[in-house]
Amino acid sequence: MQKTDYKKEFIKTFDMFRGRYSKWQVWNDFLYLTAVSMANLFPTAEKQKREAQYYEIWNKYPKELQKLFPSLIDIVTAALTENAEQDFLGTLYHELRLHQQQKGQFFTPYDISRFMVEVQFCGNDMIEMKNKQYISVNDPACGAGSLLIAFANVAKRHGINYQKDVLFVAQDIDQTAALMCYIQLSLLGCPAIIIVGDSLLKPDMHPDNSLWFTPFFQLNRWKFRDIFVDAAASGS
Ligand SMILES: C[S@@+](CC[C@H](N)C(=O)[O-])C[C@H]1O[C@@H](n2cnc3c(N)ncnc32)[C@H](O)[C@@H]1O
Known part of the structure; x- marks a missing residue:
């Protein structure tokens, strides 16, 4: 077919x-x-x-x-x-x-992203991470999410249920890029927070930033609640 x-x-x-x-x-x-x-x-x-x-x-x-x-x-x-x-x-x-x-914004071709994630997480690294309450991964200049999509797929191959046990945090200064990332991570079932804002001047949960929570984040919100406590403690 x-x-x-x-x-x-x-x-x-x-x-x-x-x-x-x-x-x-x-x-x-x-x-x-x-x-x-x-x-x-x-x-x-x-x-x-x-x-x-x-x-x-x-x-x-x-x-x-x-x-x-x-x-x-x-x-x-x-x-x-x-x-x-x-x-x-x-x-x-x-x-x-x-x-x-x-002005010529370029995203990493997916195969390169997959290679980069695989070489970082070869061997037992992912297995060791499995013992934590959840794994978090952050791309502070996420583009359309190529690296985070690769992370999800590599985690899955290493036996990790990324839809439940990984928190994806992504930030981009450009709303167009951030929303591409938001849509793709949502469709892949990633629990994710996508932040629109300057990650150098206003990182993470800075009050000026716009936050987009994926449906799988909302469904598992209780599990990731410490991220809000940490953000409040750091004053962002
Ligand atoms: C080269 S692209 C890489 C995107 C993605 N990480 C990838 O590998 O495909 C760089 C991204 O960083 C974003 N960016 C540039 N300066 C930034 C800043 N200060 N804060 C947040 N994002 C920024 C751009 O909008 C662009 O989407």
Whole structure:
């Protein structure tokens, strides 16, 4: 049976906006609508503000284009379900040449990320980590999440249930990148906090930062509660 080319499918649907909206605008609107539809399944401090922004974006588009957004989400979901070993949105971001908008922002190709994670966690390292209450991993300049996706897959190969026993923390100064990471980690079932903010000047839970909690974080929130205690103690 012939495999579906999800990137081609995505680009075909994405191209239907052409002529009326810029690629950059549609990409960012798609990311925001998708991220809010996931984040707002749970109560958060930013829920109402995000919902208002969601409808502001949604109402910019005529009905025949509105219905394309769920189709795009379906394609990303199917792609990552079929093959979790990829940075699907990060690759598309480059293929659609959207990175040029951000002065040549480059993400690590997924195979390189996987290699980097594998060489760090060879042998018994992961097994030893299994004895901890949970493992945490942080990328303070996460991009679309290539390194963290690789971490999830490597952890799984080493017998660790990353959906339960790993806390992923990711930060990026750029909301576009952070939301790509948020969507992908959400779809892979990673318990994760994605932070939009400058990791040098305002790291972690700094009050000026915007926080995005994945559904699997919310479901396991009790387990990771010490992260909020530590953040309060450090004054961030
Ligand atoms: C080279 S990309 C790497 C992304 C990802 N770690 C990967 O390996 O694919 C660098 C990322 O760092 C982000 N960045 C640059 N300066 C930052 C800062 N001060 N705080 C947070 N993120 C930053 C950029 O927006 C970009 O997404």
